[in-house]
Amino acid sequence: MRHTLGVLVENQPGVLSRVAGLFSGRSFNIECLTVAETLDPEVSRITLVTTGDEMIMEQIVKQLNKLVSVIKVIDFREVKFVDREMALIKVKAEAATRAEVLRIVDIFRGKVVDVSPTFYTIEVTGDEGKIQAILDLLEQLGIVEVVRTGKVAIARSKKG
Amino acid sequence: MKLTGAQIFFECLKAEKVDVIFGLPGGAVIDIYDEMPKHNIRHILVRHEQGATHMADGYARATGRVGVCLVTSGPGATNTVTGIATAYMDSIPIVVFTGQVPTALIGNDAFQEADIVGISRPCTKHNFLVTDVRDLARIIREAFYLARSGRPGPVLVDLPKDVQNAKIDFKYPKKIDLKGYKPTYEAHMGQIKRAYTAIGKAKKPVIYAGGGVIASSAAKELKQFGESIKCPVTTTLMGLGGFPAPHELWLGMLGMHGTFRANMAVATTDLLIAIGARFDDRITGKLDEFAPTAKIIHIDIDPTSISKNVKVDIPIVGDCKDALKKLLRLVKENPISNLKKVRKPWLDQIQKWKETYPLAYEQTDDVIKPQYVVEKLYELSKGKAIITTEVGQNQMWAAQYYHFFEPRTLLTSGGLGTMGYGLPAAIGAQAAFPDRLVLDIAGDGSIQMCIQELTTAVENNLPVKVAILNNQYLGMVRQWQQIFYEKQYCATCLKIAPDFVKLAEAYGALGLRATKPNEVEPVIREAFASPKPVIMDFAVNPEECVYPMVPAGAAMTEMLLV
Numbered sequence A: 001m002r003h004t005l006g007v008l009v010e011n012q013p014g015v016l017s018r019v020a021g022l023f024s025g026r027s028f029n030i031e032c033l034t035v036a037e038t039l040d041p042e043v044s045r046i047t048l049v050t051t052g053d054e055m056i057m058e059q060i061v062k063q064l065n066k067l068v069s070v071i072k073v074i075d076f077r078e079v080k081f082v083d084r085e086m087a088l089i090k091v092k093a094e095a096a097t098r099a100e101v102l103r104i105v106d107i108f109r110g111k112v113v114d115v116s117p118t119f120y121t122i123e124v125t126g127d128e129g130k131i132q133a134i135l136d137l138l139e140q141l142g143i144v145e146v147v148r149t150g151k152v153a154i155a156r157s158k159k160g
Numbered sequence B: 001m002k003l004t005g006a007q008i009f010f011e012c013l014k015a016e017k018v019d020v021i022f023g024l025p026g027g028a029v030i031d032i033y034d035e036m037p038k039h040n041i042r043h044i045l046v047r048h049e050q051g052a053t054h055m056a057d058g059y060a061r062a063t064g065r066v067g068v069c070l071v072t073s074g075p076g077a078t079n080t081v082t083g084i085a086t087a088y089m090d091s092i093p094i095v096v097f098t099g100q101v102p103t104a105l106i107g108n109d110a111f112q113e114a115d116i117v118g119i120s121r122p123c124t125k126h127n128f129l130v131t132d133v134r135d136l137a138r139i140i141r142e143a144f145y146l147a148r149s150g151r152p153g154p155v156l157v158d159l160p161k162d163v164q165n166a167k168i169d170f171k172y173p174k175k176i177d178l179k180g181y182k183p184t185y186e187a188h189m190g191q192i193k194r195a196y197t198a199i200g201k202a203k204k205p206v207i208y209a210g211g212g213v214i215a216s217s218a219a220k221e222l223k224q225f226g227e228s229i230k231c232p233v234t235t236t237l238m239g240l241g242g243f244p245a246p247h248e249l250w251l252g253m254l255g256m257h258g259t260f261r262a263n264m265a266v267a268t269t270d271l272l273i274a275i276g277a278r279f280d281d282r283i284t285g286k287l288d289e290f291a292p293t294a295k296i297i298h299i300d301i302d303p304t305s306i307s308k309n310v311k312v313d314i315p316i317v318g319d320c321k322d323a324l325k326k327l328l329r330l331v332k333e334n335p336i337s338n339l340k341k342v343r344k345p346w347l348d349q350i351q352k353w354k355e356t357y358p359l360a361y362e363q364t365d366d367v368i369k370p371q372y373v374v375e376k377l378y379e380l381s382k383g384k385a386i387i388t389t390e391v392g393q394n395q396m397w398a399a400q401y402y403h404f405f406e407p408r409t410l411l412t413s414g415g416l417g418t419m420g421y422g423l424p425a426a427i428g429a430q431a432a433f434p435d436r437l438v439l440d441i442a443g444d445g446s447i448q449m450c451i452q453e454l455t456t457a458v459e460n461n462l463p464v465k466v467a468i469l470n471n472q473y474l475g476m477v478r479q480w481q482q483i484f485y486e487k488q489y490c491a492t493c494l495k496i497a498p499d500f501v502k503l504a505e506a507y508g509a510l511g512l513r514a515t516k517p518n519e520v521e522p523v524i525r526e527a528f529a530s531p532k533p534v535i536m537d538f539a540v541n542p543e544e545c546v547y548p549m550v551p552a553g554a555a556m557t558e559m560l561l562v
């Protein structure tokens, strides 16, 4: 099973390698990972997606918590959350297909961020399913390159 | 007043009450060494940095305090890695200070630069690169705190040369604020109660204790607890000394070379009470068949140890001592009724196992048996020595035939199994306890891995005794070849070896040899009486094997017994 974790860490050199080293050293999987500073400049937030059964997930969470540089681990198995990813997609856009590309971009509420005579570069955000869906459609028109940010996730606020 | 980084280093060590440093200088720490004579701190000059780390480790295991070493950058730092990993696997508190090239040169492949923080990351509890002298005191304070608190472990502090020279006002921080580090000492009372209910119901309970009992100074509580519920106790190699060996509830060590009764007890128990142990593969053997009929209680300060290999029914995160005290309170309030009667069938069964397959060997007139040497060492030291071991058969015979009454009397590399550990560890322990008998039970292979530290022992009047069980083999590996690889002794023969008696003399120590059984006792007596470091070379039966033995990966009941 795939799971998403949020990891608050001290914003210091070497911390990312402690986290990455933990995963490689214990042969845990990292499917994707993003890092950026939080509101508190001394704290960074890592969002990562990993795979493992119940016992492995429990170990991953405990091992992360054990790192001195890790302040908090948010286990999204336990809370409702929203996750998003952004992709930049360079797709062929020749006379015959330009309009079709734009229609697809429109449906997915994406944006064209760079234009050349033969290519469009498209920006799209969404959850994994949405990104995959637009990639599948554009694939048929000829994708040249894709760059994805990896997931970020945040817990939903309590309603009412 | 403004102090240099080097001065601050010593002020911090004083504040941490460090009385001895094991080290070896070089360009990147020369400023610290230059400052050293002005401070009242003992420095023991080693002959190899691996030795320094094992000495700090031996000192820490013997005393319970943090061991300290100081080495230079580059090769000095990389030479410490084996010692750091050894301490890490066994949760031993040491702080390793390494010199580093000046901050401006870091990353430039400067002379004797090594990324030791990167290299040691996976084998330290935590490590630091000090890039600003203003952080120095805080980092040293945190390093000592991290090393000794929670689940202890090694911490490395990398000190660039310019940081050692920079000057600032010195203040030792009183408070520690590590946002991401809050070890749980207090065992949860609800879980303790659940555990005690299970204990009340159990017919065939077994306590399986590990090094955590020693780390948390809980040997006294363990004994009281075991007695109060009349529960047989086994320990891991790391736990030896955590429960007094000659005791009616003592099962001996468990695991690959554990006693028949300990392994049988664990295989048939209905309640396994694991205390400060971590279900290592040398203990569990084949996981699916480990303690198959048992409910499992696990007390450990490190949550990652719980349900890592074996699913636990009642997890208790906390300090072993705290948990045991709380359990003892429950026993007192609500003792198990008819305890003697309830426990009798189980204890009888264990007694039967003990009588059927005790640890045994046969000593003839002509060839010295290694087990006999260990028994004689035990007898003649009256069980009062601090024992260190090397790794291999020597280590297992030491664990089986020397009996440990008290915690911190067996210092051995359990987790990593580091050959070369025993001699420097003995030196470290002797530095802490100059008047005690400190004895390294060694193999002819392992002893050569840190033999150079004999000079350190001689120079510093640290009269450690080394007993080499000289089987002319890398014996434990040969044992596997003997049993599982049709006696193809590939690369395990050590017939070409130095004359250990002459070698001892060359180092300025005393060398003694026994080749016949009747020479064993006189040699040991002479060694123990000598004020010098001594090497005793015992020519033992070359193809002797350690039994019982559970083949790697087999169930713990599949013991080879001969």
Ligand SMILES: Cc1ncc(C[n+]2csc(CCOP(=O)(O)OP(=O)(O)O)c2C)c(N)n1
Pocket (backbone or CB within 6 Å): B390, B391, B392, B393, B394, B395, B417, B418, B419, B420, B442, B443, B444, B445, B446, B447, B469, B471, B473, B474, B475, B476, B477
């Ligand atoms: C540094 C290191 N290298 C290799 C090994 C693998 N190993 C385990 S036991 C052993 C043999 C040790 O020989 P010796 O010290 O003579 O002890 P014996 O088993 O003969 O008592 C070896 C090579 C190890 N544990 N540590």
Ligand SMILES: [Mg+2]
Pocket (backbone or CB within 6 Å): B443, B444, B445, B469, B470, B471, B472, B473, B474, B475
């Ligand atoms: Mg040998």
